[in-house]
Amino acid sequence: MGKVNTPKRGGAASNSKPYDRNQSTAKSSAAPKNNVFKFNKDFGQHILKNPGVADAIVQKADLKPTDVVLEVGPGTGNLTVKILEKCRKVIAVELDPRMAAEITKRVQGTPLQKKLEVILGDVIKMELPPFDVLISNTPYQISSPLIFKILALPNPPRTSVLMFQREFAMRLTAHPGDALFSRLSVNAQFWARCTHIMKVGRHNFRPPPQVESSVVRIEPKLGKDRPNVSWQEFDGLLRICFGRKNRTFRASWSTKEVMSMIEKNYRIYCAMNNIPVEEGLVEGAEDADDLDDMAVDNDIAGTTAGNDDDEWGGIMEVDDGDDDTPEFFKEQKTTLPYKTPSRRKKTKLGEIIREKVRKVLEDDTELADQRASKCDENDFLRLLFAFNSEGIHFA
Structure with a gap:
């Protein structure tokens, strides 16, 4: 009598093909999942x-x-x-x-x-x-x-x-x-x-x-x-104040980009209200850009840590040890200028704008040495009112 052909434990049946088990596994793994589609x-x-x-x-x-x-x-x-x-x-x-x-x-x-x-x-x-x-x-x-x-x-x-x-x-x-x-x-x-x-x-x-x-x-x-304030005006002011939130207002408002924007807006304001604008250059004055950079550079030392707009978030510490710089480079460092002088000359209107900004920050609000990260909404409202009183708008 012949031997009954029984499948081994854990193995495939005798009448199955060698790749049947693998194919069934592949089919189960390739079965569509319940996900509708891949999320983007x-x-x-x-x-x-x-x-x-x-x-x-x-x-x-x-x-x-x-x-x-x-x-x-x-x-x-x-x-x-x-x-x-x-x-x-x-x-x-x-x-x-x-x-x-x-x-x-x-x-x-x-x-x-x-x-x-x-x-x-x-x-x-x-x-x-x-x-x-x-x-x-x-x-x-x-x-x-x-x-x-x-x-x-x-x-x-x-x-x-x-x-x-x-x-x-x-x-x-x-x-x-x-x-x-x-x-x-x-x-x-x-x-x-x-x-x-x-x-x-x-x-x-x-x-x-x-x-x-x-x-x-x-x-x-x-x-x-609801505050009776123009959204565009208030947000425009905050954009300048928080451009570098840990800088003082004196430094934030004295950069050439900000002064150029204020001058442009002031011209539009004067044109809409029939106010004459004084044109021309200021003779014998320093370049405007030089003073802008000086104001910003002098404020860097007062920048507090945690500024999310600065690369380092503060001032890097340096060692106070001996300086190994050769004497030749020390002499060159003292004789070479710090920066290339700017070619942009002061204009009469630019001087008027500078005086208005100084008056608002120092005389009217006394916020020149304050930083945006420490001010509340009342301080920003005082700034906006003072600038608007001088004909400076941000919308």
């Missing part, structure tokens, strides 16, 4: 997957049944469907056509379909439709432009609940003297009330980002509480 990190696509966090964001927005909500970067719609249940309409602005198609497909055939409008485009470049509340798991690369765009709107939303990178959220709520205090901090807190709501770990996203996140609620000041 260039667009900052990190999808919020934790439903608890999404519920908390919607709750903090205090939505009303009549609200129109603008959502920036809805992704696959995990947060969108929760917003749709609480409001009248959601306007979702999405840059990626794949995401726009996915979120449209998600609500198709449901009662939520009529409440969703998807706009394909860049929220920073487009003109926004009217809306009441802004909710967004914000792509990190547009965080700052989005904030400035929302605050500059003539009719800003009642509430904005936004997800940001943790450090950016800390900048929004920083105070004078803090290391993260910046132009963004002043603008955001001058035009709105900013509240840090909660921290969100990176494992709540798919794929996980490399940084931690935070949720911030921004409530713009409306009606009588």
Whole structure:
């Protein structure tokens, strides 16, 4: 009687081919995964997957049944469907056509379909439709432009609940003297009330980002509480003040780029108000650029550490030991000029502008030796009022 052909333990059956096991393994590994598509990190696509966090964001927005909500970067719609249940309409602005198609497909055939409008485009470049509340798991690369765009709107939303990178959220709520205090901090807190709501770990996203996140609620000041100040004027002033936030105002406002900009704006102001402008050169005066550089150079020694605009963030220490420099180079160092003299001559209008700036910083506000990182919004308002009184504008 013949022997029964039984398969060995852990082996393949006798009637199977040698590569059947490998082929089945290859097929299982090549089976399509549940992912819809590969996320594009260039667009900052990190999808919020934790439903608890999404519920908390919607709750903090205090939505009303009549609200129109603008959502920036809805992704696959995990947060969108929760917003749709609480409001009248959601306007979702999405840059990626794949995401726009996915979120449209998600609500198709449901009662939520009529409440969703998807706009394909860049929220920073487009003109926004009217809306009441802004909710967004914000792509990190547009965080700052989005904030400035929302605050500059003539009719800003009642509430904005936004997800940001943790450090950016800390900048929004920083105070004078803090290391993260910046132009963004002043603008955001001058035009709105900013509240840090909660921290969100990176494992709540798919794929996980490399940084931690935070949720911030921004409530713009409306009606009588909204400052009666031009947004362009105030932000233009802050751009100059925070160009080097740890330099004194005397140094920040004396650079040739700033003086040239102020002179140009002053000419426009005079032309619009029929004020004659004195033209011509100042004879026998030093070059204007030389004095600009001297003011900046004298202030470098007073620059404090932690300046995020400087390469080193402070003054590098050097050894006080013996100098091994050859005598020949020491003599050349003392005889050669420090810099090439500038060819730009002083103009009469330039001298008028310089005197106006000096008067504002030293006489009117006494802020010449202050630094932007230490000033509050009242100091910047005093600066703006004093400059405007002298006919210097920034819009």
